[in-house]
Amino acid sequence: MGSLFRQIRAAIALNILSIPQRLWLSVATVGSIALAVGVLMAFLSLAEGFRNMLQGTGSDTVAILLRDGATVEINSGISRDQVRLVEAAPGLAVDAAGDPLLSGEVYVTVDAKKRNSGASANLSLRGVTPAALQVRDGVRVVDGRMVAPGSNELIVGRRVSDQFVGFDLGRELVLGNSVWRVVGIFAAEGVFESEVWADLDTVRNLFNRGSGVQSVRARFTGADGLAALQAYVEAEPRLNLDVQTEAEFYADQSSGTVTLISYFGWPLAICLAIGALAGAINAMNSSVESRARETATLRAIGFRGVPAFFGVMVEALFLAFLGGLLATLCGYLVFNVAGWSVSTLGEGFTQVVFDFTLTPAVALTGLVAALVIGLLGGLAPAVRAARLPILQLGAR
Amino acid sequence: MTDPIMRLEGVCKGYRRGGEEIQIFDRLTIDIETGAFISIMGPSGSGKTTLLNLLGGLDKPDDGRIVFDGQEIQGWGESRLAKWRAANVGFIFQFYNLMPSMSAARNVELPLLLTNYSAKERRRRVATALEVVGLSDRARHRPRELSGGQQQRVGIARAIVADPRLLLADEPTGDLDRQSADEILSILSLLNRDLNKTVVMVTHDPQAASRARQELHLDKGRFTDAQVAAQ
Numbered sequence A: 001m002g003s004l005f006r007q008i009r010a011a012i013a014l015n016i017l018s019i020p021q022r023l024w025l026s027v028a029t030v031g032s033i034a035l036a037v038g039v040l041m042a043f044l045s046l047a048e049g050f051r052n053m054l055q056g057t058g059s060d061t062v063a064i065l066l067r068d069g070a071t072v073e074i075n076s077g078i079s080r081d082q083v084r085l086v087e088a089a090p091g092l093a094v095d096a097a098g099d100p101l102l103s104g105e106v107y108v109t110v111d112a113k114k115r116n117s118g119a120s121a122n123l124s125l126r127g128v129t130p131a132a133l134q135v136r137d138g139v140r141v142v143d144g145r146m147v148a149p150g151s152n153e154l155i156v157g158r159r160v161s162d163q164f165v166g167f168d169l170g171r172e173l174v175l176g177n178s179v180w181r182v183v184g185i186f187a188a189e190g191v192f193e194s195e196v197w198a199d200l201d202t203v204r205n206l207f208n209r210g211s212g213v214q215s216v217r218a219r220f221t222g223a224d225g226l227a228a229l230q231a232y233v234e235a236e237p238r239l240n241l242d243v244q245t246e247a248e249f250y251a252d253q254s255s256g257t258v259t260l261i262s263y264f265g266w267p268l269a270i271c272l273a274i275g276a277l278a279g280a281i282n283a284m285n286s287s288v289e290s291r292a293r294e295t296a297t298l299r300a301i302g303f304r305g306v307p308a309f310f311g312v313m314v315e316a317l318f319l320a321f322l323g324g325l326l327a328t329l330c331g332y333l334v335f336n337v338a339g340w341s342v343s344t345l346g347e348g349f350t351q352v353v354f355d356f357t358l359t360p361a362v363a364l365t366g367l368v369a370a371l372v373i374g375l376l377g378g379l380a381p382a383v384r385a386a387r388l389p390i391l392q393l394g395a396r
Numbered sequence B: 001m002t003d004p005i006m007r008l009e010g011v012c013k014g015y016r017r018g019g020e021e022i023q024i025f026d027r028l029t030i031d032i033e034t035g036a037f038i039s040i041m042g043p044s045g046s047g048k049t050t051l052l053n054l055l056g057g058l059d060k061p062d063d064g065r066i067v068f069d070g071q072e073i074q075g076w077g078e079s080r081l082a083k084w085r086a087a088n089v090g091f092i093f094q095f096y097n098l099m100p101s102m103s104a105a106r107n108v109e110l111p112l113l114l115t116n117y118s119a120k121e122r123r124r125r126v127a128t129a130l131e132v133v134g135l136s137d138r139a140r141h142r143p144r145e146l147s148g149g150q151q152q153r154v155g156i157a158r159a160i161v162a163d164p165r166l167l168l169a170d171e172p173t174g175d176l177d178r179q180s181a182d183e184i185l186s187i188l189s190l191l192n193r194d195l196n197k198t199v200v201m202v203t204h205d206p207q208a209a210s211r212a213r214q215e216l217h218l219d220k221g222r223f224t225d226a227q228v229a230a231q
Helices: A002-017 A019-055 A080-087 A158-163 A190-194 A200-206 A222-235 A246-290 A292-301 A305-337 A360-386 B048-055 B078-088 B104-114 B119-132 B148-160 B178-194 B206-210
Strands: A062-067 A102-113 A120-128 A140-144 A153-157 A172-175 A178-187 A195-199 A215-219 A241-245 A341-345 A351-355 B004-017 B020-033 B037-041 B063-068 B089-092 B166-170 B198-202 B214-219
Touching (some): A002 A305, A062 A246, A080 A102, A080 A215, A102 A200, A158 A190, A178 A190, A190 A195, A195 A200, A222 A241, A292 A305, A292 B078, B020 B198, B037 B048, B037 B206, B089 B148, B104 B148, B166 B178
Parallel strands (some): B166 B198
């Protein structure tokens, strides 16, 4: 057993040490594997970033109320009377004046231009009440101030300001048919940073939205507050509304898009992986070919075929691991260090901006995918190496 | 007359090439005496290398017996033959067949990886083998840093390091200049005379052949020498 182990170790060393003799082919193999794995990692990072963004949005102590059956705010409609009924619900937290912490909001789409491409894209313009900041966790104005009631003023999410033209503090711009002035920039966890906020009544007036709202956010009290609110809404026949926590709402929102991204990502990565696999098989066949005399010599000396098999397999896995590592390193530098952001369609076909996130799980998935390519690419050449005829020893 | 270390008895061997059956040996018989130094000459296609492959267990006869030290080896499986080669046969090749990525010492050590010697014992044996071929000062050099003659000496050190009884040399001087060839032949003579290694050398070079203690000539799969032909 010790002898076989030493044979395998020597065969592995011979394969690895001879890589410089096939440097460019090996580099091409590493590169093609890195490309396939990099694409897979990019899609997974995209899905992970989207999931993080949406899941970071929701609060466990805020309820969101939508019309029964509406899955997104843009499809929902809640009348003024219904809002008043909700204001009287039990379980709601109240402010210093004793008023319930509740914000009825409307949600419209407006045109904007992306800074990097100049392309037009839809943005969310949310009409909010002054209570909007109190019914959201982690939203704060970082520059300027909150909009004044009844004004044509905007506060914009930091990512909107970064990625779209004209949303700089102090600038005036046209949304719809009206001129607006940016008076504040706000930071938030998650999707809200991709929104533009204005006064509720102003938005309703300028966009002809009547007196109703599309969603109501309400902060509830303690563990029983939500149950009390839900029981109240169910028992009140005039309130045909769905009640769920904000966290649940955004988790549901994320799952469909994450699945969609994965459905696109995996097939593309698999197509590229097939190309990388062909490259790996080619490189390993070349390795077996160029080392045929060495392998035959070892067999003549008394080495068995098994060490030759392991030598080729380990070389293939080594090159694949380098490819996976290269993809991980590039992904980490581009996504996590340089902080690449991307915008895509979110709720109501408006743009949401979020970061690619290369998590340890994504990196591990990529490395495993690389090793699978190495394993499959090395298998046939390794079997071939183990079965090489010994009789070609004399050839130069 | 000593006992034969190896005996080929009634060996038949043929190849199929392009649909045509080529018979190399037809009931060939030869004894290789222990301690012999035999050179085998003959034109291309006469069967020299095939004979060497049969003696070394790299190829199997279609018929007949190959006996080493009283044991018939022609029916053995590849694994058993590999073990037998590791213990009993040292190969010397025309183009040295060294591992280019390894130092001379690591090349010489390769056959010892098949044994149970400790690392220290392996180092000692490698040093001795390199000393026998006069290359102690080149132990750390890679093959490309050595001349052809030096590379062949490394090849010989590798062949003898596990102390096999039989050395099989296939055109060991075929790629060397005359001076280097003489040095290699002197080492083979020394191994035969002083260390009692049995040496079978295939060569095209009459001068090289004349350094052996017994010259044999092979033509169309038959020895033309009266002594062997009579066996």
